[in-house]
Amino acid sequence: MTDRFDGNFTQQEPIPDEAIAAALEVMQHGRLHRYNTAAGEAGETALLEQEFARFTGAKYCLAVASGGYALATALRAVGVKPGDPVLTNAFTLAPVPGAIASIGAKPVFVEVTEALTIDLEDLAAKADQARVLLLSHMRGHICDMDRVMEIADAAGLIVIEDCAHTMGAEWRGVPSGRHGRIGCYSTQTYKHLNSGEGGLMISDDAETIARAILLSGSYMLYERHLASPPAEIFEALRYETPNISGRMDNLRAALLRPQLARLPRQVCAWNARYARLEAELDGTDGVTLIARPEAALPVGSSFQFLLLDWPAVAMERFVAACSARGVDLKWFGAAQPIAFTSRYDHWRYAAPEPLPRTDRILAGLLDLRLPLTFSLDDCDTIARILREEVGAARPD
Numbered sequence: 001m002t003d004r005f006d007g008n009f010t011q012q013e014p015i016p017d018e019a020i021a022a023a024l025e026v027m028q029h030g031r032l033h034r035y036n037t038a039a040g041e042a043g044e045t046a047l048l049e050q051e052f053a054r055f056t057g058a059k060y061c062l063a064v065a066s067g068g069y070a071l072a073t074a075l076r077a078v079g080v081k082p083g084d085p086v087l088t089n090a091f092t093l094a095p096v097p098g099a100i101a102s103i104g105a106k107p108v109f110v111e112v113t114e115a116l117t118i119d120l121e122d123l124a125a126k127a128d129q130a131r132v133l134l135l136s137h138m139r140g141h142i143c144d145m146d147r148v149m150e151i152a153d154a155a156g157l158i159v160i161e162d163c164a165h166t167m168g169a170e171w172r173g174v175p176s177g178r179h180g181r182i183g184c185y186s187t188q189t190y191k192h193l194n195s196g197e198g199g200l201m202i203s204d205d206a207e208t209i210a211r212a213i214l215l216s217g218s219y220m221l222y223e224r225h226l227a228s229p230p231a232e233i234f235e236a237l238r239y240e241t242p243n244i245s246g247r248m249d250n251l252r253a254a255l256l257r258p259q260l261a262r263l264p265r266q267v268c269a270w271n272a273r274y275a276r277l278e279a280e281l282d283g284t285d286g287v288t289l290i291a292r293p294e295a296a297l298p299v300g301s302s303f304q305f306l307l308l309d310w311p312a313v314a315m316e317r318f319v320a321a322c323s324a325r326g327v328d329l330k331w332f333g334a335a336q337p338i339a340f341t342s343r344y345d346h347w348r349y350a351a352p353e354p355l356p357r358t359d360r361i362l363a364g365l366l367d368l369r370l371p372l373t374f375s376l377d378d379c380d381t382i383a384r385i386l387r388e389e390v391g392a393a394r395p396d
C-alpha cells in the first residue's frame with residue numbers, strides 16, 4: 001500500500017477569534033507602542049507580562065521583539081562581554097549560537113546525548129571554561145534539571161534557559177524556564193504561541209530583569225511595567241545601561257493574551273499527538289525513540305527519532321521516500337544547511353571543535369513538526385508511512 005499523507009507540516013491553527021477581536025481593538029484605538037497608553041490604561045504588553053509571570057510563577061517578566069532578542073538580552077543582562085565564552089548545547093537552533101555571537105561572545109558547544117539533551121558529563125568537564133551556560137531545551141527535550149543545576153551551582157555558572165520549545169512544559173512540576181537565572185521564550189509562528197514574531201523573558205532576579213527592561217528600550221518609562229521590580233532598582237542601572245530597542249508592541253501582545261489562556265489545553269492536544277505517534281512507532285526495527293525522563297512534562301509540538309548508524313545514502317533514500325508520500329522530515333545529518341539549520345559544524349563563525357558523540361546523533365536524527373491542525377488519525381497515517389519506509393530503506 002502506498003497511501004500518501006496530504007497534511008501540511010507548517011500549517012498552524014488560525015488565530016482564535018477573541019485574539020483577532022483584541023488585535024482589532026488595538027488597531028482601532030491606534031496605540032500600538034507599548035508606552036503609548038491612555039490615562040489609567042495598562043496596555044496589552046504590560047498585561048501580557050503580568051499574565052505570563054503568573055503563568056510561570058516568576059516574579060518578573062519582559063516581553064520583547066523575538067526569542068533571539070530575548071536570548072541576547074539575557075546574556076547582556078547577566079554581564080556577558082565581547083570575547084567571553086558561553087557554553088551551549090551542540091544540538092540547538094541557529095538563533096542560539098547567533099545570540100551569543102551577536103554580542104561578540106564565543107559559543108562553546110557541549111555534546112548531546114541520545115535523549116537529545118545536553119551531555120552532563122561533557123558539561124561538567126567544560127564547566128570551568130565559562131561563566132554562563134545558555135541551556136537550550138531543543139525540541140522540547142528536558143535534561144535532568146536537578147543535575148544540571150548542581151553542576152552549574154558547583155562551578156558558579158549562571159544558567160539562562162532557552163525555552164523556545166518548552167513553553168508550558170515542566171520539570172517535577174516546576175515550569176520550564178524557572179530553574180536558571182532567566183528563562184527565554186519565543187512567540188514566533190512555529191512555537192507554542194503565535195504572534196508572528198515575539199519573545200518573553202522571566203526572572204526572579206530584580207537587577208537582572210531591570211537591566212533587561214532598560215536594554216529592551218524602556219527609556220525612563222519602566223514604571224509603566226506591571227511585572228517589574230520597584231523603581232529604585234532602576235536608579236543606578238539606568239545611567240549605565242544602553243538602549244538596544246527590541247520592545248514588543250500592543251498588537252502582538254493582544255494576539256498573545258487569549259492564546260496564553262488556552263495554552264494548557266493546547267499542551268494536552270500536542271501531547272496526545274506525540275503519544276500517538278510514539279506508540280505507533282514503538283518497536284519498529286531500526287527506529288530509536290527518544291527517551292523522556294519521568295520527571296519531565298514536555299510539550300510534544302514536534303517529534304524526533306533516530307536511525308542510529310545508518311549510512312548517509314540510506315538516510316537520504318528514506319527521507320526522499322517519505323517526502324514522496326507527503327511526510328516532510330528534517331534530517332540533521334545533511335551535509336549542506338537546509339531551511340532551519342541545527343548543525344553546530346555549519347556555524348563556522350563560532351569555530352566549533354569536533355564533537356564525535358553529537359555527530360553520531362545528528363547523522364541519524366530525523367525531525368517532524370506536529371501542528372495542531374493534524375488529527376490523531378493523521379498521526380496514524382504518518383506513523384504507518386514511516387514504518388513502511390523504514391522497512392524499505394533499511395541498510396543490510
Ligand SMILES: *Cc1c(COP(=O)(O)O)cnc(C)c1O
Binds near residue numbers: 139186188
Ligand atoms: C525559534 C527558536 C529560538 C529563537 O526564536 P525567534 O523568536 O525565532 O528569534 C531560539 N531557540 C530555539 C531552540 C528556537 O527554536
